[in-house]
Amino acid sequence: MIQANNLKKYFGAVKAVDGVSFSAENGKITGLLGPNGAGKSTTLRMLYTAFKPDSGSATIDQFDITRQAESVRASIGVLTHGAGIYERLSARENVRYFGELHGLTGAALNKRIDQLADLLEMEDFIDRRAKGFSQGQKTKVALARALVHSPRNVLLDEPTNGLDVMATRGLRKVIQRLKDEGHCVLFSSHVMQEVAALCDQIVIISGGIVAANGTPDELRASTGKDNLEDAFVSAIGSEEGLV
Amino acid sequence: MQTNKISNLRGFWTILRKEILDNLRDRRTLTTMAVSIIVGPMLMFGFLWFAENTVKKETDLVNAKPIVLPVVGADKAPNLIAWLEQNNFEIVDPPENPEEAVKSGDERVVLEISDQYAEAFTQGTSAPLRLIHDSSVSGLEKIGFRTLQKTLLAYNSQIGAMRLMARGVNPEVVKPLQLNSSDVANPQARNAQILSMMPYLIVLFIMVGGMYLAIDTTAGEREKGSLEPLLTQPVARHTILLAKLGATIVFSALTLLLVLIGIGLAMEYAPIDMITLSIDAAKIVKTFIACLPFVFLGCAMMVLMASFTKSYKEAQSYLGMLMIVPSLPLMLLMMMSPQPSVSNMWIPSLSQGLIIIQTFKGETIDSSLIALSMAGSTLIAMLLTFIAIKLYQRERILG
């Protein structure tokens, strides 16, 4: 359960996030949708405690993101913006490292890694050193390491970046399963179809503010458009940044 | 699945272990360590070997080969010539123009026996001789001249003494002083003089040993984009920083140990007669422990510096410059060679330098002064670590 209340973050004159409020429920998939530079990553970075908000607040499972940052981090799994992995470690070692930092060990950890490797089609390279991995392979490792501890709340910044069709479907399966198990999933994307295919709740961000917020049906109703794509364009007030 | 926050200590070990494994797989780290055991001692012994060889050459020259000496008017002083030949000079015919020959460097020294020599000698007055040499030559080339001078002076005083005795005078009358010198420097102390460069070598390798980790675990991790995911783990930022500092210290300390062992082995087995130092295991352990606080300090300094550089490249050039810092107190040590005291043993690097020299010399150093050195460096290292932790809390750390 994630709750954001009027979050603000400025970088000098750039109002990256200028008062964002929304909530993401347990057992639901929430999508942050918006054009490039809308403030999606910055919002997520505040939620996963990499940045402190200038003002406003947010809680994850009742933990305050500024005052209880470590508890927040213990209850989330994160795919960061531009996720780097360790080149001299194998894919498995990369994932295991983060599992251990969440307190997992031994056979349970290995079983979980195998499970994720299966879901994300990573068997071919799971025991290879990560040096030279393709973009998609890197993203898979980063995803596996975000999910290795089966976090109650999952925050994913552009998770389908560089993934092929099979891996995207695998990821959808993972996300769907997390939802079914009652987890809270929040992910950002600028790809309309992706959000439409998965999300129970859509938060449309543009220019650092929430332009619209609701279920796909609610969005269609409030904008008076039948098509989600048109609803999106209408919500952000332009066709800019749409894929 | 419910997950728990892990303890700071467990987080520390997990990160430390990962950084060590990660860097053991890095060829650069391993190369640095290999270099430290091989090149370090080799550098030093290369220098010593050169120094020793120079001295040996000098003695060989004097002892073995006769010195070729052109003499003008050799027939006028047969006794003197016999004396010179006894003293390992080979008398040859003089060049046409002796002065020109010396000036041009064809000859180093020419002895000229004047026409008045024989007459003056028999009359018991001073018999004139002339040594033609060039005072601007130096080093080995000068040996011929110096040896000739010494040999002639010996002849001079021998003849003088004989003449005095012939006149019933004790030759000691004209020797008001009897000069005996004895060198009190024991070989160990002399060795340590030559080895005063050891502190440089050791301090340098302490820094080099930790450098790649300091960069890789901070600036490198940021550049590769893995710092942000790491910071989203349920581990306090100061734990992350301390673990990275810890891994840096492990490699730096390991390099220190290897260098010390390398020096110890080289002292034992290198074919250098001049050095009779023995650096046994006890000395190595003592030096290692006494230098550990400086390892902490050097690593804290490098991690701090690397934490706020923007890129790997930038970190490399800054840390390269940082290497100079600990060698400054060592220069002071070289120039002033102070005795260990309360006023200087708190100074990092200088105090470790003193400990290294005294320990290798085989001289003891007051344990309270060693404690002062360790405490001084540790305190400054802790201060730097504290600043690094503060820097790590800023979000600018993400670049």
Ligand SMILES: Nc1ncnc2c1ncn2[C@@H]1O[C@H](COP(=O)(O)OP(=O)(O)OP(=O)(O)O)[C@@H](O)[C@H]1O
């Ligand atoms: N660290 C930073 N320093 C300065 N400006 C920043 C920083 N991070 C983000 N910004 C600016 O804030 C604005 C929002 O950026 P953000 O990365 O949140 O956008 P986004 O919605 O994730 O875009 P994209 O779809 O391209 O990923 C942009 O104008 C960006 O240039």
Ligand SMILES: [Mg+2]
């Ligand atoms: Mg983004």
